[in-house]
Amino acid sequence: MMKFNQAGVPETLFGLVKHYSPTGEEADVVNWLVNQFRENGYDQAYQDTIGNAIGIKGNGPKKMVFLGHIDTVPGNLRLVVKDGEFWGRGTVDAKGPLAAFVDAVNDVQVHPDWQIWVVGAVGEEGDSRGAWHLRNQIQPDLAVIGEPSRYDRVTLGYKGVIQFQINCEQPVSHSAGENSSAGDKVFESWQKILLRVENYNHQFEKMFEQIQPTILSMSSSQDGFTQKAEMKINVRLPVQVSPLDWKTNWLLDSVGVTYEIMGEGINAYECDRNSELVRAFVKSIRGFDIRPGFVKKTGTADINIVGPVWNCPSLVYGPGDSNLDHTEEERISIQEYIDSVTVIKNALNLLSIAIM
Structure with a gap:
C-alpha cells in the first residue's frame, strides 16, 4: 500500500x-x-x-x-x-x-x-x-x-544524436581583399549542410523523422598572422540516419574547412x-x-x-x-x-x- x-x-x-x-x-x-x-x-x-x-x-x-x-x-x-x-x-x-x-x-x-x-x-x-x-x-x-x-x-x-565541429584555420588576409575569411568559410560549409538537410526533411511531415541540426556555439579569432573559426553543431537524427551514416555521407566537402566528430554518437x-x-x-x-x-x-x-x-x-x-x-x-x-x-x-x- x-x-x-x-x-x-x-x-x-x-x-x-x-x-x-x-x-x-x-x-x-x-x-x-x-x-x-x-x-x-x-x-x-x-x-x-x-x-x-x-x-x-x-x-x-x-x-x-x-x-x-x-x-x-x-x-x-x-x-x-x-x-x-x-x-x-x-x-x-x-x-x-x-x-x-x-x-x-x-x-x-x-x-x-x-x-x-x-x-x-x-x-x-x-x-x-x-x-x-x-x-x-x-x-x-x-x-x-x-x-x-x-x-x-x-x-x-x-531520436539519435551526434555532435561535430566545423573548423577553419588560414593565414590572415585583408578584409577588403577577395579571399574569404575563416569565418566565411565555416559559415558557407554550415549553409551547404543545412540546405541538404532541408531538402531531406521535405520528404517527412513528422519531426521524429526529420534531421534537426542546431548550432551550439561559434567563434572566430586572429593573432595578426592566423585566422581561426569554429562552429560546434548538435544534430538530432531519425531512425533512418545513423551517426555512422551522418559521418560518412552528410558532411560535404568544403574548401578550406575540416570536420571534427565528437564521440561516436547515439542511434x-x-x-x-x-x-x-x-x-x-x-x-x-x-x-x-x-x-x-x-x-x-x-x-x-x-x-x-x-x-x-x-x-x-x-x-x-x-x-x-x-x-x-x-x-x-x-x-x-x-x-x-x-x-x-x-x-x-x-x-x-x-x-x-x-x-x-
Whole structure:
C-alpha cells in the first residue's frame, strides 16, 4: 500500500526528490533508495559497481526491468505542495517516473516465473554511465524506461544524436581583399549542410523523422598572422540516419574547412507498438475510460543505449509534463502520479508477471 507523508505526498516520491542529486552527486539518494528496497522486502537490494541503485523482487528465470534515472540537472528547488502538485527538482525528470516504478513494484506479488528489477541509474543527464554499464550486465525479457510523458501516454521512440565541429584555420588576409575569411568559410560549409538537410526533411511531415541540426556555439579569432573559426553543431537524427551514416555521407566537402566528430554518437531507437508490453500498458490506461496516447520524442534517453542491446519488447513511461523538465517550474500532479502507479500495476497483472 502506497504511503503518504503529512503533506499528502507519496513517501517514495518525496524521499527521492528531497535528496538533491545532480549528475555526479547521486551517492546519498542511491543509498536511500537501496534502503527502501530492503525495507519493502525486495529479494536483492544493492548498489552496483558504477553506482546504480538496484532492487530485485522475485527469483524466476524471466526478467522485467524498470529502468529510471536517479540524477537530475543542477539547480535545487524549494519543496512545495500546492494545489495538488508537488514542486521540486526531479519531480518530473525523472524521479517521478522512478518513484512510480518503486511504488508499483512494492505493491505487487511477483509470479514465480519472473523477477522484477527496479533500477535508479546514475548519470543520465551527463554521459549515461549508469545505462552504459547496465546494458551489458543483464538480458531482460521486457523493459520499461522511466521518463515523463503523462500517465495516459506511452512513448515509443527517441531520436539519435551526434555532435561535430566545423573548423577553419588560414593565414590572415585583408578584409577588403577577395579571399574569404575563416569565418566565411565555416559559415558557407554550415549553409551547404543545412540546405541538404532541408531538402531531406521535405520528404517527412513528422519531426521524429526529420534531421534537426542546431548550432551550439561559434567563434572566430586572429593573432595578426592566423585566422581561426569554429562552429560546434548538435544534430538530432531519425531512425533512418545513423551517426555512422551522418559521418560518412552528410558532411560535404568544403574548401578550406575540416570536420571534427565528437564521440561516436547515439542511434535513434523506436519501440514495437504491437508488442505485448505496449498492449498491456494501453489496456491498463484504457481502464481510466480515456484514450491512450502515443509519443515519439526528439530528445535522447537511456532507451537509446540499452534498447539495441537488450532487443526485447520495451517502452518508455512515466507521469509528469515533460515541458517542465529542467525548469524552475518543475512540479507533478500528485493524482497523476497515483494514477500512473495504478497503470503500472494493472499492466503487470495483465502480463501475468505479478498480482496485486
